[in-house]
Amino acid sequence: MRPAPAAALLFGLAAAALLARHTASVAALAAVLLVVCLRAPVSRRWPYLIGSLGSASALFVLTPFVERLPGTVFWSGPTIPVVGTLDVTSTELSGALFNACRLAAVSLAFSAYALWLDHDRLVQAAGFARRSVLAVALATRLVPALERDAAGLVEALRGRGVEPEGIRGRARLLSPLLAGSLERSLSLAEAMEARGFGRPDATRLPQPRWGLREPLALAGAALAVVVGVLWL
């Protein structure tokens, strides 16, 4: 399938997950998107899955402690100044599960976009927004690039006999990673400018025509949004 309709379909599924009101519906959408992501090669999919499922899990765990909703109290903890008494209620848990499923569905939709779509074709299919789409495509490549950089920094540390240990040890890599990605983005920007990027007379490689699957995907995207609003 061509990437623009596929991106629209993923966007439709993410929108449906945001619009739906029932936890089971959102969880089903997240499960479908998880299956799509699991079909990607292991070496590529794991940072996306850790990011998506990790952030959703964190949301599920933390939400009951910061919300104060009535319901059956499952656990009651100490009283903390400003925050008040910590407790976990049935309403808080169900709300946390709902929001975690939502976050998982949206981030898995992005993961599927990053893992499966041909970003080159997406850029080429973009009309007036080509520069913006190119920026998004390049940003999408940031995740695997950061992963490679992080592996390189860890390797250089291990080459000096130092093992980065624990969250604190790995957190110290964040700042050099960010600075490194900024340096690389400058190099890329320079290379793009040297190759004429930004000229007003730019043309583009002709695109093949759409088949049957492309309009079906667009229809599916619209349907997902409508169903999300009305029935899910």
Next chain:
Amino acid sequence: MALARAESLSFAYPGSTVPALRDVSVGLTPGEVTLVLGCSGSGKSTLLRAFAGLVPHFHGGRFSGRVELAGLDTRRHGPAQLAGTVATLFQDPEDQVVFTRVLNEVAFGLENVGTPPQEIEARALAALASVGAEHLSGRLVAELSGGELQRVCLAATLALEPRLLLLDEPTSQLDPEGAKALLELALRLARERGTAVLLSEQRPALPLELCDRVLLLDDGRLTFDGPVGRARAWLEEHHPLFVSAGGDVGVHLHHFGEVTSRLDGVSYAYEDHLLVLDDASLELRRGEIVALVGPNGSGKTTLAKLAAGLLEPQSGRVDRRGRATYLSQDPGRYVLRERADEEVSVGVHGDLAAASRALAAVGLAGHEARHPRDLSSGERERLALAAVLAPEPDLLVLDEPTRGVDPERKHELAALLRANRRRATLVVTHDEAFARAVADRIVSLALDRELVHA
């Protein structure tokens, strides 16, 4: 008649008080291949960027003098406007790739310069064919080897049919065979089309055989400009290391101490199950310097990582005695701390005195308080070397330590390594001259994974 000309060009990067170029005047003629030589930081890349319009438009800074390309003044015409007339192949191909598929990558420049849409694919494929890479057109860029990627990037520049081709150390990541093939190809195509070529290189032996004219930059000044025949004699007199095979760095030893690392029948395959090493054996003794050479993809880095303990073999056995340190190919990985001495002290439990000694050993005394990212590329390489020397390892493994390093710095590095015979040293390198200069023994790793000891 010159196609491109710099007149009294001086330039300093923003925030720098030292000019990168000082009063440089040079003209480039169609069909002529000009090699620009010089030490790291001498202004070679800056000169190339000035002809591409990237200096001053992309980098900013203080610019005086004049650069003209095909009658266009680069002060009034930016790099995007000059693209097509000039094309640049940069040192690191991974930093210039925009798209994920090869054909789209080659087509990118053609699209930008307004090539009629119906011609783009044919011209991109023709450019790929001209560099022998037509079969790669449908491949993902991420799947290509270093040599294949550099060929694709060369195709992307040649597709524009530029009148001036700028090659900024295009072979620094290639093995000698790959470097020779790429340079011969680029220069043959340029000559056939009457393209002016300005080529910067740190391994000058091969380019000196292929070029017509040589420029030498020294601290931003043009100190030599003449035909290649005269250049050889001038270089022998003023910069002999640029034309010699590594220089004399002392006696090569033949008797060494105990074994510090022994690899016995090791095999290794990465996640994609491609067998990189198969039943390889190597012994490294205290006091010995071994150079590991071989083509791209032959498994040199994997063998080095196994020796240093960064990887564990899937079969076979590695015995190590004492501590091993490993210098990565990329000096940009030694930038974790805010000060140079703190960075070097990472491997010695924060011992700043040991870090200062290591910095002094690599010529960075007085740079302790500087941020690693503020160092020049040559200084960063030395910082990285200091970081792996500071722990005083029993086995020192250096992976491509001469990439982008000028001949005079290579000579210093060889002398530094040979000065300490208390450790075993394994040097992975594509640089045959450096290998001959530094090593007591050269081990060649072939693509069929056979180790040949010389």
